[in-house]
Amino acid sequence: MMNRKKAAPTPPMGWNSWDCYGAGVSEQALLQNAAFLQEHLLPYGWKYVVCDIQWYEPAAADTRYHPFADLCMDEYSRLLPAPNRFPSAADGKGFAPIAEKIHDMGLLFGIHILRGIPRQAVHRNTSLLGTAQKARDIASAYSLCPWNSDMYGVDMSREGAQAYYDSLFELYASWGVDFVKVDDICNTEYKPAEPYSAKEEIEAIRRAIDRCGREMVLSLSPGPAPLEQGWHLSANADMWRLTGDFWDEWEKLDDMFERCARWYPFSGSGCWPDCDMLPLGRLCVTDRRHGERLCRLTRDEQKTMMNLWCIFRSPLMLGAATEHMDEFTLSLLTNGQVLRVNQEGKNQRPVRHTGDEAVWQSFLPDGMAVALFNRSDKERRLSLAAGELGLDAFPAATDLWSGERILPHKNALSLSLAPHGSVMLFLPNMQE
Amino acid sequence: MMNRKKAAPTPPMGWNSWDCYGAGVSEQALLQNAAFLQEHLLPYGWKYVVCDIQWYEPAAADTRYHPFADLCMDEYSRLLPAPNRFPSAADGKGFAPIAEKIHDMGLLFGIHILRGIPRQAVHRNTSLLGTAQKARDIASAYSLCPWNSDMYGVDMSREGAQAYYDSLFELYASWGVDFVKVDDICNTEYKPAEPYSAKEEIEAIRRAIDRCGREMVLSLSPGPAPLEQGWHLSANADMWRLTGDFWDEWEKLDDMFERCARWYPFSGSGCWPDCDMLPLGRLCVTDRRHGERLCRLTRDEQKTMMNLWCIFRSPLMLGAATEHMDEFTLSLLTNGQVLRVNQEGKNQRPVRHTGDEAVWQSFLPDGMAVALFNRSDKERRLSLAAGELGLDAFPAATDLWSGERILPHKNALSLSLAPHGSVMLFLPNMQE
C-alpha cells in the first residue's frame, strides 16, 4: 500500500475556488480562472483547476450553507453539479464537459466532495449502484460533518458501503476528474473525542480510486491531521492538511512554522503535508457580508508565505480570483527559481526553529536552498554559521527574489530582515 | 422560577415500560401492568404508569432501534402513537383513550419523549403549529441524540422554536398526560465536550409545561446530570438522573452510593435527583437476543437497592413486567414503613461514606430512619455511636423489614451485615 504508484510525484500546483467564491462558484468562473491559469501560470507548473464545495447545491451563492438544502442527485444517491450553476452539466452530463474544456487547455480538473452519503438520500432511502442495499443501509446516523448538513458518514462495516464509494469514483473517472479534495475526513479539532474517526472511509476512498481506472490525486481536508497517523496518511493519501482553514492573517501564518516543524519528515516521495491554499490577490468575491477584499498580508508576509510553502514543499493551490491580478501577486507566482525549490527540493527541514526565527534548508542537485525567516514583530538581524547548515564554508549566495549576491563574512551570513520578513537563498555546491 | 408550584411534592412512585418492554411496549401491555398496579401497588402510593421510548415507531418491537425508521407523525411535525401498537390511538386520538382508562383506575399517565424535532419532519420540511416557520427553520443540523436517529435537536434561538415545544405539550395536555420523561437532554458522558448543551431546550420545555394548562411532572434523562447544574435542574425539572441507565448489576448499585453522596443536598422540596428505575422481578421480556430474565441482584442486594432509593428519597419507578410477580418482589414494594422513609423523610444524608460502608440518616416527625450498608464483598460488622447520628443516646431501634427490635450496647449499635447487605432502622424520638 505504501508503495502504490503516486499520483503526485511533486507537490501539486493549481487553483481552487474556495477562497474567492466560497460555496458559490459557477461554470463561468471556473473557466475564466482556468483561462488565466493557462495563459499566465501553466508555464510555471500551475495546472490543477479545483471546484470546491457544494457544486450540487442549486441555491449556493456565497460562503454560507443552507441547512437541509435540496441537492441535485442521481438515482444512485450520487450528487450531481447543479445545472443552474453549471449549465453544461444538464442532461446528466455532470462535470464531463467542463473537464474536457479544461483538459483542452492543458490543465487538469479537480473537485471537492464531503465524505459520506447525502442525508436526503438516506431519508428518501434511495438506491445505490452495484448493490441491492439502499442509502439507509450504509449511512451512519451519528456521523456528521460539524459545519455542513449535506451528508451522513458511511459506516464501512455495512454491506454496500464500499460499492457506494466505488460508484462515486467510477462516476468521477467517467467525468475526467484528476484531483479529489475530500472534506470532513481528517482533523483532530472538531471531534477531539473521536480523532481520525473517518479512518475506514479514507481507506475506502483509497480503494475506490485504485479501482476507478483513472489516476487521481487524493487530498484530505480539513486539518489539523493527527501527526501520529502520519504513516496511515502516507499510505492512503497524496496530500493532507496541517491546520484548519488557512487565511490571510499573520497569526495563522506564524503558526504554520510550528506545523511545518512537526511534519517535515513526512514530506516527499509523493506525499505532501499541505499548508492549504494561498490566499493572495482578490479574495471572497462572493462574500455578501464583508464584500470582496485584497489579501490582508503585507508584501513581506506574502513573500514569507511563499518561501515557507516552497521550502517545506507544500502543495501550492492559489486562492485568488485571478481576473485583474496585480503585478506583485503575479510575480509571487512566477518565480521559477523559488518554485524549483518547491518542486525539486529534497530533505527539506528546519535547522533553527524558535519563536522569533526560523531557518530552513533544502537540497537541490546543484546546491542548497536556505530560507531565513523573521517571525518577530521587529526588524531583526539573523546570523548563520556555515556549520549550522552542515557546510565547512559558505559560498556566495543568491537571493532568489532579488537576484542579489550575498557574501559571507568570516564564514557566516548575517542578514537584516523586516518584521515578518524572509529571504530565500541559493547556495551553489562548492567545487571540491 | 425556583419557587414555581411543584408537581411532585414527594418522590414520584410508579411503573415504567423500558426495563421490561424496551422500545416495544403495546397498549395491551400498558393496561395489563396498570391493572396490576391498581390492584396491588396503588394502595402503597405507586401511581404513575409511564410509556417509554418510541411509541410512534410502528416497527419497534424490542430493545433495538431501526435507524431512520418512518415514524407516525401529524401534520404539525408532532409524533403520534403507532396505531398498530396502540389501537385506541387510531383516527388521531393519540394517547387520550389510554390516559382516560388509566385515570379511571385512579392512576396517572406518563409518556417518554426525545428532545427535538423528528429528522423526517426536517427533511420533509413539514409545518409547525402556531407559527409560519417550518421544521427546517428550527432544527439544529448538528444536535443529535447519540443513540437514536429519530430526532434533531431544536435551536431555541430560532423563531418558531418555542411555538413547536408549546404545541407538543398542548397536545400532551389534551391527551391527559401527567408525567413526561424527556430523554437525550441531560448527561455529561455522551458529550463531554458539550456538557449540558440542551440547557435552552430544558428551559423551553419548562415554559411549555407551565403554559399547557395541565400539571405534569418533568423527568430528565439520561444521566449523569452535571452536579454543577444542580440549581438549574432544580429550577426547571422535578426529577433528573444521577447516572446512565441503571440495571441489575451490583457494580452499578455500588456506584450509586457515590452518586447519592454527591446529590443529597439537592433532594427535597419537590426536586428529586433520580436513581432510575428499579429493575426487579421479570425483566427484558421483549429482548430477542437474551430473552426474558429475572432480576440478577441477590435478595440482599435488592433490599439494599430499596433501602438506598428510599432513604435517599429517589423517585421509585418499577421496571418489572408485573404479571406473575413473585412474593419476595412484591414484599419489597409494599413495606409501608420503608416507603414512608422515601415519602416523608427530611434532611436525608450520609453520616458515613467509605468504599466499604455507608450509613445514612433521615428525619421523620416521630423519629429517625437510619440505614446501614455493607458495600464490601464480605460479611461485615458495622458499629455506630450515638454521636455520629447527632444523638446523645440510642433508643431501642426497629428493623423496618424484619420488625425486629435492636438494642444498643454502651450507647452504640453493632450489627453484622451480609455481603452487599443492609438494614433500615427506625429510631423513635426520645422523650425529653
Next chain:
Amino acid sequence: MMNRKKAAPTPPMGWNSWDCYGAGVSEQALLQNAAFLQEHLLPYGWKYVVCDIQWYEPAAADTRYHPFADLCMDEYSRLLPAPNRFPSAADGKGFAPIAEKIHDMGLLFGIHILRGIPRQAVHRNTSLLGTAQKARDIASAYSLCPWNSDMYGVDMSREGAQAYYDSLFELYASWGVDFVKVDDICNTEYKPAEPYSAKEEIEAIRRAIDRCGREMVLSLSPGPAPLEQGWHLSANADMWRLTGDFWDEWEKLDDMFERCARWYPFSGSGCWPDCDMLPLGRLCVTDRRHGERLCRLTRDEQKTMMNLWCIFRSPLMLGAATEHMDEFTLSLLTNGQVLRVNQEGKNQRPVRHTGDEAVWQSFLPDGMAVALFNRSDKERRLSLAAGELGLDAFPAATDLWSGERILPHKNALSLSLAPHGSVMLFLPNMQE
C-alpha cells in the same frame, strides 16, 4: 462524623492578615488590627484575628516567598513563630502570649498552616513527637505545594504520620489557637490530574483537632474545592473555599455568582462554603512592587460583594489594614441588619440566575431577605413577581442599606440597579 459538634454554628467573622500584609505580618500589626476590631467591629460579630502564611519565616516581609528559606522549627519538626517578627514568641513560647492578649480583648485567635512537614525537617531528618519515626519516614517526596517550597506533604499510610499531625494541634491548642486555616489542601486547579489528593491529610487534621482538647474552626484553602466532595468537606471541615484567591476585581466578583449557585445547598448547619476574604479598604501595604492601594472595586461593587457574601452565608473575613479606615468601608462592615442575613438566614438560594441578573432569597424568623443583583455593565431594571419568591403577595419591603421603603406594584417589584449594583431587601412575614 457528619454529626460532630460544629465549631462554627454560624459563618465565622473576623480579620485575616493576608490581603494587607502578605507573608510579612508582625506581632505589632496583628495586635494593632486586633485593637481596631475590638473597638469598632466586635460589637457586630467580627471576632477572629487570623495570622496568615509563613509566620515561621524570619525573612518574610512582603508578598514574596524565598525558596528554600531556613525556617524556625522546634526539635519535633514543628514550625514556630519567628521571634524577630513576633518578639513575644521568644524562648519557645510560640503564639501563646499573642493569643492571650487577643483573648483578653474578647477576640479569638487563628493561624494559617500549610499541610505537610517542612522540607528542611525531612532533609535534616529531625525527630517527631510521640513516635520513634523521623521526618523522612512520613514525608511524601512527590507531594508539593505548587507555589511555596516550605513543605512536603505527609503520607498518611506511614507509621507516625498521624502522630505528627496530632503533635501539631496539641501545640496549637497549648498556644490557645481557635481557628486554623490549612492551605494547599483543597483545590482542583493546581493539580487537575490529582483532584483532592490531600483527602487523607484532611481526615488526619480532623482527627487531630478532635483529639487536641480545644475547639478550633477548620478552614480549608485554597479553592476551588471540588463540588463532588461536598459531603466529605462537610464531614471534616467547617469552611472551604469556592475559588482561588479572591481579589478586588469585578471579574472575580462576577464569577462568584456562578460558584455560589453551585454550592448553596451545602451551606448551613455549621458548614460554610467560603467566598474568601473581603478585600476592602487599605490593601497590600507590604507590596514592594506596586505599593499599598485602596480597594479597586466601585462602591456599588463593594456593596454587591457584601450582599452576596451575606445572603450566601459565606464566612466574612476582612482583608483590610484597618488603621485609618474610611467611613464608607466601616459602614459596609457595621450594618447589623445585613449581617443578620449572614448570621441567621436559612435555606438561602438563588431564585434567578442568568449571566446578567441574580436574585437570591433567604429566610429569617420574621421575614425574608431578598437580594437583587445587576451583573451587567449597564443600568438595568429588574422585575420580580411575588410567585418567584413563593409568595402569594408582596408586602412592603425595606432596603436594608438605605432604610427606604419599597412598595410593590401589581404584585411585583421593579427596581433600577446601577451597573454591577444590587439591593438587599427585607420582606416582613405577612399576617395570615
Next chain:
Amino acid sequence: MMNRKKAAPTPPMGWNSWDCYGAGVSEQALLQNAAFLQEHLLPYGWKYVVCDIQWYEPAAADTRYHPFADLCMDEYSRLLPAPNRFPSAADGKGFAPIAEKIHDMGLLFGIHILRGIPRQAVHRNTSLLGTAQKARDIASAYSLCPWNSDMYGVDMSREGAQAYYDSLFELYASWGVDFVKVDDICNTEYKPAEPYSAKEEIEAIRRAIDRCGREMVLSLSPGPAPLEQGWHLSANADMWRLTGDFWDEWEKLDDMFERCARWYPFSGSGCWPDCDMLPLGRLCVTDRRHGERLCRLTRDEQKTMMNLWCIFRSPLMLGAATEHMDEFTLSLLTNGQVLRVNQEGKNQRPVRHTGDEAVWQSFLPDGMAVALFNRSDKERRLSLAAGELGLDAFPAATDLWSGERILPHKNALSLSLAPHGSVMLFLPNMQE
C-alpha cells in the same frame, strides 16, 4: 544546531546495567559484563557499557530507591560514585579508573544521570563550580522527578544554571565518559499537564556536551517522547525513547509496533528513536522481592523483538546479566546479517500496519530487507505482493535467521508465521 556533528552515525549498540542490576550495580559487575562484551559481542558491534541510575547512592542495592537518601557529592554539588560500591572511585577519582579499564578493552563507557541538582545540595545550599551562585539559586522548587527523590530540576532562567551543567559534563569528560543517558527529561505520561517541560534543560545539556571537549552520545529517557517535538529532539539529542520502560511482556512488544509506525521518519542521520533495552537472558538479578528470572518472552517473541529493533534501526542496548548466557540468547545477538539491517539500513518504514500484521522494509546497498510480523495470537499466513514493496518482480529471498531460500509464487510471497512470530528476509537487487 540540526547539522551538528553526530556522535552516533549508526544506532548505538551496547549493554546497560538497569534490567539486571536495578539501582544496585557495582564496579565488579560492570567490569565482569564488560569482559563478556569484549569477548563475545564486540566483534558484532556491541561496544557501550552503561552504568545506570544511582551510582552515587551508597545504600542502593536493588531496584528500590531510598527516599531522601544521603548521596555522595563533591564540594560543587556534583554527585560522585559511591566508593563502597565502586572502590576505584575513592579519593575523588570518580569513574575515571573504570572508564580507563573499559577503554582498554576496546569498549566505550556510559553513565546515567537524572536531570537537575541534588535536593541535598539545595537544602545544604552548597557551592557550584564556575559561578558565585549556590545550589538554591538555580534549583526549581517545584520541578521533581516523579519516581525518585534525589533531584530538583534546574531553572535555566537563573544565573549559574548553565555553569552548573557545564561543570557536570566537564567532570564526565575528565572521567572519559562516552555516553550519557539523561533521565526524567523526556516523557509525556508522567506530567501530561507539562509536556516536555524540561525542554530548556535538554538544550542546556546539549550546550554542555558541545563545550566539554569530548564526544558523548546523548540519550534521553524515559519516554514516550512527544512526537510533535521530533525536530527539537533531533536537533539536541542522539537518541530518545518511544515508550516508558520496556520489559519482557508481549503487550509492550506489541505496542512497540504502534510507536515505530509513528516515529520511523525521524530515524536516520545520527538520530535514533529508541525502543529501549533488550530484556533478554538473565534479568533482575538484584530483585529482592521476585528474584532473578529469565526473559519471559517466547523464542518467537524474542526474535520478533530483534527483528523490529533491527529493521526500525533502534539503538540496541542489551539488558541481560551476561554471565552464563545461553546459546539461544547469544545467537540472537550475533547474527551479523540481521545486525547489518540495523546498522546500514536506509529509509526503513512500514509498508503494512494493522492490528494483526506488520510488514517493514529497509534499503541496503545490495538489496532490501523485509520483515514480516504476525502480531496476532494465532498462526497466520501473510501474503505480500511485489508491488507493495515497490518492486516489479520478486527475486528469491533469503531468511536471515535460518539461511533458507524463499521463492516467490506468481509474483508474491506467502509465509506462515507462528503466533507473535516473524521473519527477516533479504531480497537482493535484481540485475537490470
